[in-house]
Amino acid sequence: MRSAEQPSRRTVLAATVAAAVVGGTGLASAASAHRAPRPGGAPARPVDNRAWISYDDWRGGTARGTRAVPGARPGLVIAKPAGTVEYADPHTGRTAAWEYATWTSPVHRLSVPATEVIASWNADTPDGTWLQIELTGTYSDGTPTPWYVMGRWTAGDGDLRRTSVDDQGDGRSSVWTDTFSIDDAASGLRLASYQLRLTLYRTPGTRLTPTVRRTGAMGSDVPDRFTVPASTPGVAAELPVPRYSQEIHKGQYPEYDNGGEAWCSPTSSQMIIEYWGGRLTEDQLSWVDPDYADPQVCHAARYTYDHQYAGCGNWPFNAAYAATFDGLQGVVTRLGSLTDVETLIKAGIPVITSQSFLESELTGAGYGTAGHLMTVIGFTSEGDVIANDPASPSNEAVRRVYKRREWENIWLRTKRYNASGKVVSGTGGVCYLYFPARLSARRRKALAAVGVR
CATH class of the missing domain: 3.90.70.10 (Cysteine proteinases)
Structure with missing residues (x-):
């Protein structure tokens, strides 16, 4: 919290996106055009939540070196690494090699074509492990987005530093810290569908693994309003x-x-x-x-x-x-x-x-x-x-x-x-x-x- 009207980085970045819709009516009208009514005539919730959490969910994606594990809390782990990669941590200056494996979700078509998407994940990351979550999608005009990094995360801070990734965009959408945003919502462009990709990393030569218990994202198209x-x-x-x-x-x-x-x-x-x-x-x-x-x-x-x-x-x-x-x-x-x-x-x-x-x-x-x-x-x-x-x-x-x-x-x-x-x-x-x-x-x-x- 800032006790005065001193903007945080998130506020400055979000304000940049908001400036594209200064009139207020463009976003509201575009949002209402594709929202089916709820029973009784009330407008539908302008939010779409999708989570992958069950054993069948984890088996339903595309795995490269990962496997689903059953149990009271099913999850995703490294089975056999797909390869080894070096990661240069920008916050420690250290470069290290990591074995990795990936899981890519099925395509999720948003019930609410979105101006913003925020991913979430729940995972166990023992020392010597970490994960990255990425998002790609298809715009409402049928063209694709790049793969965007939504976070590099570990529960600890001994092996590397958890971090968001700045300077991601294609001129039509951008990632502001933890939020995918359409750059010009008043244009009517939306994100129509997306996939998530998890990359699980571990120290080479070990049997360590992250265990991802939940991943998903919230897409939304909230009407512009004071x-x-x-x-x-x-x-x-x-x-x-x-x-x-x-x-x-x-x-x-x-x-x-x-x-x-x-x-x-x-x-x-x-x-x-x-x-x-x-x-x-x-x-x-x-x-x-x-x-x-x-x-x-x-x-x-x-x-x-x-x-x-x-x-x-x-x-x-x-x-x-x-x-x-x-x-x-x-x-x-x-x-x-x-x-x-x-x-x-x-x-x-x-x-x-x-x-x-x-x-x-x-x-x-x-x-x-x-x-x-x-x-x-x-x-x-x-x-x-x-x-x-x-x-x-x-x-x-x-x-x-x-x-x-x-x-x-x-x-x-x-x-x-x-x-x-x-x-x-x-x-x-x-x-x-x-x-x-x-x-x-x-x-x-x-x-x-x-x-x-």
Whole structure:
């Protein structure tokens, strides 16, 4: 979180994309043209989620040296390497050889031809292993995209540094940190289909392997808008989520994006991980200065840090970090309203949301921000949002109540005015969802209701 209207890299890049649709009507009309109505005449959700997670899913792709493994949590592993390659890590300066194997998904045709796509993955990566995820697709005019790197990831940071990849584009689409985006959405061009490719790496001559438990992507075409329709309050409930402040970590480990001042994303992630029972051992936390409170927040910052983005706010990296805890899954998606959030809260699933706003737009926040993550943990009897807001001076002050109408608008809009009066982008309902690998019927139904498998 930036306490003032100081743009993060993600905000600057997203604003560049948003500038292509300054009129607002082009994107809205193009989006509505290909959206089938829901039963009852309501517009369909402008989001398409596809996940590969089952044994049959993993067997359904094209394997070069990988194999599917069955079990309670099926996955994908290296069976016999397809070859060896050298990787020069731009963040350490080290070059090393790695054995690799690949898996390419079947083509997924988007039910919502997309202006943006965000990939997610959940994997175990023992020391000496890592993975890369790439995306290619076909535009709505039938022409192909390049292969884009959506992330190079490992749970640790001993062998190499996890990183996004800058400067990817073909003049029609680009990758901004973790998001594939159509450059000119007002043109009507969309991504009609895509494939994902996983490359699993290991130290040569070993039997080590990453195990990928889940991969997939969220494609969306959210109408361009400064305001969104108000939803009707539907449930009063509050989940017992731990409360952690990012602000008490100011100045700690500035090598991970300015210390606690910018740690909204990992702090929010750690709150939800611990809500689900995820715990770090004394050995895992032994690197943290013993004088620091809540060392698990420092740990989350270190292990979500994107060395290219130079921050802890890479959305899929946070979801992948959450899934390193036993029995948890993590995905990045978009929701359509606070009604969707209520559906999840009622099933016991909290939601980490991304939003940006002026101080005057969110009563009681006491700050404005170009990009901030917080956790929705419930709703009051009046329908207002109960949030664990890490941009608070202490753990005790983290629980906040924000006005429903204000909060819903700052989260779901795609365009807004910043403090200088300039039109910049909003997140359009982006959120992280963390939930158990073994789901109750009630939780499975709630996730299905918001489009997540």
